Structure formats: C-alpha cells, structure tokens
Amino acid sequence: MPAAVPSVTPRQAGRWPRRRLALWGALLLVCLALAAVAYRYAEDAAIDRLRLSGAQRLDTYTASLEHLLSKYDFLPGTFELNKDVIALLRRPGDEALRTEVNTYLERVNRMAGSTSIYIVNLRGVTQASSNWRTPDSYVGDYVAFRPYVRDALRGVPGGFYGVGTTRGEPGYYFAQGIYQDGTMLGVATVKVNIESLEASWADAGGKVLLSDAHGVVFLSSVPQWKYRTLAPLTPAVQKEVEQSRQYFSHALVPLGLREVRRLDSRARIVTGPPPAVGPMLSQARALARRNWQMVYLSDLAPARASARAAALLTVLSEALAIMLVLYARQRHRLGRQRKRAREDLQRAYDQLENLVTERTASLRKMTRDLRDENTVRRQAEQQLRKAQSELVQAGKMAVLGQLSAGITHELNQPLTALRTMSDNARVLIERGRLDDARNNLATISQLVERMGLLTGQLRQFARKSDTMPSAVAVADAVTAALFLVERRIAQERVGFRMATHPRDLYALCDSNRLQQVLVNLFSNALDAMEMAGSSPRQLVVDAGLDGARVRITVTDSGPGIPEEIRTQLFEPFFTTKPQGKGLGLGLAISEQIVREFGGQLRAESPPEGGARFIIDLPRAE
Numbered sequence: 001m002p003a004a005v006p007s008v009t010p011r012q013a014g015r016w017p018r019r020r021l022a023l024w025g026a027l028l029l030v031c032l033a034l035a036a037v038a039y040r041y042a043e044d045a046a047i048d049r050l051r052l053s054g055a056q057r058l059d060t061y062t063a064s065l066e067h068l069l070s071k072y073d074f075l076p077g078t079f080e081l082n083k084d085v086i087a088l089l090r091r092p093g094d095e096a097l098r099t100e101v102n103t104y105l106e107r108v109n110r111m112a113g114s115t116s117i118y119i120v121n122l123r124g125v126t127q128a129s130s131n132w133r134t135p136d137s138y139v140g141d142y143v144a145f146r147p148y149v150r151d152a153l154r155g156v157p158g159g160f161y162g163v164g165t166t167r168g169e170p171g172y173y174f175a176q177g178i179y180q181d182g183t184m185l186g187v188a189t190v191k192v193n194i195e196s197l198e199a200s201w202a203d204a205g206g207k208v209l210l211s212d213a214h215g216v217v218f219l220s221s222v223p224q225w226k227y228r229t230l231a232p233l234t235p236a237v238q239k240e241v242e243q244s245r246q247y248f249s250h251a252l253v254p255l256g257l258r259e260v261r262r263l264d265s266r267a268r269i270v271t272g273p274p275p276a277v278g279p280m281l282s283q284a285r286a287l288a289r290r291n292w293q294m295v296y297l298s299d300l301a302p303a304r305a306s307a308r309a310a311a312l313l314t315v316l317s318e319a320l321a322i323m324l325v326l327y328a329r330q331r332h333r334l335g336r337q338r339k340r341a342r343e344d345l346q347r348a349y350d351q352l353e354n355l356v357t358e359r360t361a362s363l364r365k366m367t368r369d370l371r372d373e374n375t376v377r378r379q380a381e382q383q384l385r386k387a388q389s390e391l392v393q394a395g396k397m398a399v400l401g402q403l404s405a406g407i408t409h410e411l412n413q414p415l416t417a418l419r420t421m422s423d424n425a426r427v428l429i430e431r432g433r434l435d436d437a438r439n440n441l442a443t444i445s446q447l448v449e450r451m452g453l454l455t456g457q458l459r460q461f462a463r464k465s466d467t468m469p470s471a472v473a474v475a476d477a478v479t480a481a482l483f484l485v486e487r488r489i490a491q492e493r494v495g496f497r498m499a500t501h502p503r504d505l506y507a508l509c510d511s512n513r514l515q516q517v518l519v520n521l522f523s524n525a526l527d528a529m530e531m532a533g534s535s536p537r538q539l540v541v542d543a544g545l546d547g548a549r550v551r552i553t554v555t556d557s558g559p560g561i562p563e564e565i566r567t568q569l570f571e572p573f574f575t576t577k578p579q580g581k582g583l584g585l586g587l588a589i590s591e592q593i594v595r596e597f598g599g600q601l602r603a604e605s606p607p608e609g610g611a612r613f614i615i616d617l618p619r620a621e
C-alpha cells in the first residue's frame with residue numbers, strides 16, 4: 001500500500017512557504033544580533049583590559065618623568081649659596097671671576113647630569129655658563145625673552161620645556177632668581193635633556209606623547225608626531241609661542257588625531273595620523289604641576305580581532321546549535337517516518353497474511369474440487385472407455401453382419417456338398433464300393449475341417465479382446481484378416497499381393513484389434529472397387545519398418561478418395577455408401593484403435609490412382 005507521502009505542489013517545491021521564510025529571516029536576525037552583541041561585549045572587555053594596562057603605563061611614565069624632573073627642581077636655588085656667583089653678578093666685568101664661575105658651573109653640570117647651567121644678570125644677559133669652553137657658549141647671550149627667564153626675573157621660579165635657540169636642542173629649563181639679602185641679583189638656569197624618555201617609551205611598545213599647556217607635542221615615542229599640536233592653535237597662542245621661540249623654528253601644525261568615540265573624560269577612541277593605522281584607544285593623564293598632559297595610545301586592532309573572533313565563535317556556535325536542532329528535528333522526523341513505515345509494513349504484512357490465508361483456503365477448496373472433478377473425470381473416462389470398447393465391439397459386429405452373407409454362402413456350399421456326398425457315401429457303401437466311399441468320407445472330413453476353421457475364425461474375430469498391447473506378428477494378423485474376405489477377393493476377381501519386410505515383423509498392439517482394423521480396410525477397398533466397377537482390381541498390402549515404427553499400407557485400385565471428403569473420413573457416421581450397406585463407423589473405430597496403441601491411421605491418394613490407408617504402430621522386438 002502506498003506510504004503517506006505528503007503531496008508537494010510545484011509551487012511549494014519552487015519556493016519556501018512565506019511563514020517558514022519569515023521564521024528563518026527572524027532567526028538570522030537574532031543570530032546576527034547575538035553576534036553583534038558578542039562583538040561589542042568582547043570589544044568592550046578588550047578595551048577595558050587595554051584601559052587598565054594603559055592606565056598603568058601612564059602611572060609609570062608620569063611617575064618616572066616627575067622623578068627625573070624633581071631631581072633638578074632644587075638645583076637653581078643652590079647657586080645663590082656660591083659667593084663667586086654673587087660676586088660675579090655684583091662685578092660683571094671681572095673676567096677672572098667669570099672663569100672661576102664658569103668652571104664651577106661646568107663641574108656642577110657634569111655632576112648633576114644636566115645639559116647646561118648658566119647664570120643670567122638682571123638685564124637678561126648670560127654672565128657665566130657651563131658650556132663656556134664650547135664655540136656656542138651662552139656667555140654674553142641675551143635670553144630675557146625666554147619665558148622661564150622672564151618669569152624668574154619677575155620673581156616666579158620658572159619651569160619650561162623648549163628648544164634651545166643656539167643649537168636647537170630641546171630640554172627642560174629650570175630658572176630661579178638669585179637673591180642676596182632679599183635683593184634679586186640675577187637668575188640661575190638649569191637645562192635638562194629629557195628626550196631619553198622617548199626611547200624607553202618606544203622600547204616598551206605603545207605610543208606615548210607629552211604635550212604642553214597649548215597642546216603642542218614636545219615628546220613622543222613616534223618621532224613624526226613631535227612638534228605637532230593636538231588641536232589647531234589659536235592665532236594669539238601661535239604668536240606667543242613664536243615670540244618666546246619655545247620650539248625654535250618648528251612649524252606647529254595639527255597632528256590630525258580624530259576622535260571616533262568618547263568613552264569618558266580621559267579615554268576616547270581616535271584614528272591617528274601615520275604611521276598609526278586603524279583606531280586607537282587614547283588615554284590622557286594631566287601632569288598638573290607642569291601644566292602638561294601625557295597621552296597613551298594603544299592599538300585597538302588586537303581588541304577588534306578578539307571581538308571578531310568572539311563574533312565568529314558566536315556565529316559558529318549558533319550555526320552548530322541550529323544544525324543540532326535541525327539534526328534533532330530530522331532525526332525525530334526520520335524516526336516518525338520509520339515508525340510509520342514500520343506500521344505500514346506491519347499492515348501490509350497482516351493483509352498479506354490474510355490474503356495468503358484466504359488464498360490457501362480457496363486453493364484448498366480448489367484442490368478438493370479438482371480432486372472431485374478428477375474422480376468424476378476418471379469415472380467419465382471409464383464410462384467412455386467402456387462405451388468405446390462397446391462401440392468397437394459393435395463395429396466388429398457390424399463388419400460381421402456385412403460379412404455374414406458371404407460367410408453363410410461359404411458355409412452353405414460345403415453343407416450342400418456334405419449332404420450330397422454323405423448320400424453318395426451311403427449308396428457307395430450299399431453297392432460295395434468301399435474305396436470310393438472312403439475317398440468320399442475323406443473329402444467330407446476335409447469339408448468339415450474347413451467349416452470348423454471358418455467358424456473358429458469368426459469366433460476369434462467376434463471375441464471381446466482386452467487392450468493390453470503385446471508383440472503381434474504383422475504377417476499373421478494380415479493372413480487372419482484376409483481369411484475373412486478371401487471369398488470376396490476370389491469372387492470379385494481382385495488381384496491380391498502382400499509383401500512384408502522383414503518377414504518376422506512385430507508391432508506392439510493387440511492381434512484381434514489389428515485384424516479388425518485390417519478387415520475394415522480390406523472391406524472398404526473391396527467395396528470401393530466393386531461400387532466403382534474398377535478394372536483391373538488390385539489390393540496390395542505392404543508392411544515394413546520406418547525407423548522404430550511399423551508401417552502397414554493397404555492400397556487399392558478403386559476410385560480413390562476425393563479431396564473434399566478426406567478430412568471427414570474418420571468422423572463417426574460418415575459414409576458415402578447406400579443405406580443398409582455402410583454405418584460410417586469403420587474408419588472412426590479403426591482410427592481410435594490405432595491411436596490407442598500409440599499409432600496413427602491416415603489416408604493418402606497415391607499418384608497412380610486409387611486409395612491408400614497407412615497404419616503406423618510402434619515396433620515390438
């Protein structure tokens with residue numbers, strides 16, 4: 001029986017139902033949203049980690065910077081303790097004293113590890129300097145325009161990062177007034193190189209920059225970013241910086257850091273100028289004492305990569321989950337289908353079993369019916385056989401009837417002769433002619449014997465025989481049959497010829513029946529030739545072997561058998577003879593007898609005319 005297959009219309013097969021499409025769309029959206037959340041979450045977590053490490057870096061860097069600078073904070077104040085410095089400021093023309101102070105400054109500078117130390121008088125002219133021996137000695141230079149000198153002259157201790165106007169070397173300048181008895185005599189200045197910090201920042205990785213109050217970057221782990229500004233300078237500031245020559249001749253163009261997202265007051269995401277690529281986390285820390293700001297920039301690429309990985313992982317997990325769900329559904333569906341198929345199979349099996357039971361019952365009934373039919377058929381066959389046997393017997397009797405006239409004549413003649421001869425014998429005995437009487441009696445005896453032979457033959461012919469086949473000598477059967485028609489042959493002047501090859505030829509049949517067939521064929525031949533008035537009349541019997549078969553042919557020189565009746569010859573009650581002469585059973589019975597012994601009886605028209613009947617029988621050894 002057909003399994004319950006859901007019918008699919010071409011329309012359904014062509015595209016998905018709208019509901020399912022919407023469901024999958026919604027699922028896709030949820031998956032994407034989840035992936036986006038995962039991305040954002042992972043990015044935030046990575047940024048938090050970056051912020052933590054960035055803050056630590058900033059702590060370390062600002063601390064080390066402060067530590068480095070604070071070492072020198074006190075140094076300018078110590079020079080007012082030196083009497084030579086005081087003396088030089090009081091007596092500016094004393095060259096010996098100047099050399100004394102120069103040498104002193106040179107020594108202190110070397111010991112403190114600063115870049116240079118110099119003393120400036122109240123007019124802003126350098127009186128002594130640690131670099132007095134070098135060609136670019138500051139001695140005699142006018143430096144009052146420098147903000148730190150200006151501040152110090154105003155009584156405010158100055159601190160200032162700038163690029164040197166002589167050699168263009170950057171450094172941090174400490175400046176403080178030199179006082180004696182509360183009166184300012186001049187200013188002591190110490191320059192310290194802090195560029196070495198850049199190298200240590202660069203070595204630690206990450207990008208660091210240090211900017212002044214105006215936002216000018218003066219130290220950076222990225223060389224290209226130095227002397228750039230975090231934001232464009234206002235014209236006033238620009239002018240002020242130029243006048244102070246703080247950054248010598250550097251053009252202070254903006255760095256070009258763009259804010260992408262502000263995380264809070266101290267952290268934001270920016271995209272930077274080359275060589276930075278991609279967004280960076282920017283964290284700022286103010287160095288309040290010096291009015292500076294340190295900025296630490298960390299590359300966001302790893303954070304983004306880990307966020308991407310998280311999103312990918314989410315997508316993969318979602319895909320896996322969906323696949324698992326689909327797999328489970330498929331399994332469930334398959335299980336259901338299998339169950340249904342099993343049920344269908346069971347149902348089919350049950351039906352088959354029922355069918356088999358039904359068929360078996362009907363088969364059994366049919367067998368029973370067949371057996372009954374068989375019995376009926378066997379009974380019918382028996383009856384038929386009986387009827388056939390009776391028919392054969394009747395046929396035989398019919399032949400005998402036909403022969404009876406001749407036979408009566410055959411018997412009457414010797415009877416008349418017997419009567420005459422017995423009368424003669426009595427007369428001869430009375431006359432004493434005993435020899436003649438003896439001869440007469442001998443003839444009588446011969447006649448009686450002949451009559452006995454004839455009646456014996458008749459009895460033999462008329463006997464009911466069984467149909468069990470046995471070896472029958474063909475020549476004997478022909479002779480016996482001939483005996484019954486012998487008189488007609490003689491009377492009607494029929495030339496009879498017989499040939500058997502080989503002489504002892506045996507057929508497997510019954511001799512009585514074979515005789516009956518032969519008598520029939522002989523009688524028919526004689527009838528045909530007689531009725532047609534044929535001349536000359538010939539009856540030829542030929543018997544021989546045809547392989548494993550015995551073939552007996554009976555040929556006459558009668559009128560032959562017309563083509564149109566040949567097919568009807570062997571039908572019962574077919575006759576062309578006048579009424580009272582033929583029953584039309586002879587050939588039918590003969591054909592049946594021959595067939596019963598596994599043989600064949602057929603008629604032929606030989607080319608020379610007349611009729612020929614052929615008996616074909618199995619050969620007996």
Ligand code: ADP
Nearest residue numbers: 524525528575576577582583584585586587611
């Ligand atoms: P019946 O002799 O009583 O007619 P048969 O069955 O012996 O019946 O013969 C049927 C018919 O076959 C005959 O009537 C005759 O027409 C035809 N027939 C039989 N033998 C010969 C023969 N030798 N020559 C011509 N016709 C024959």
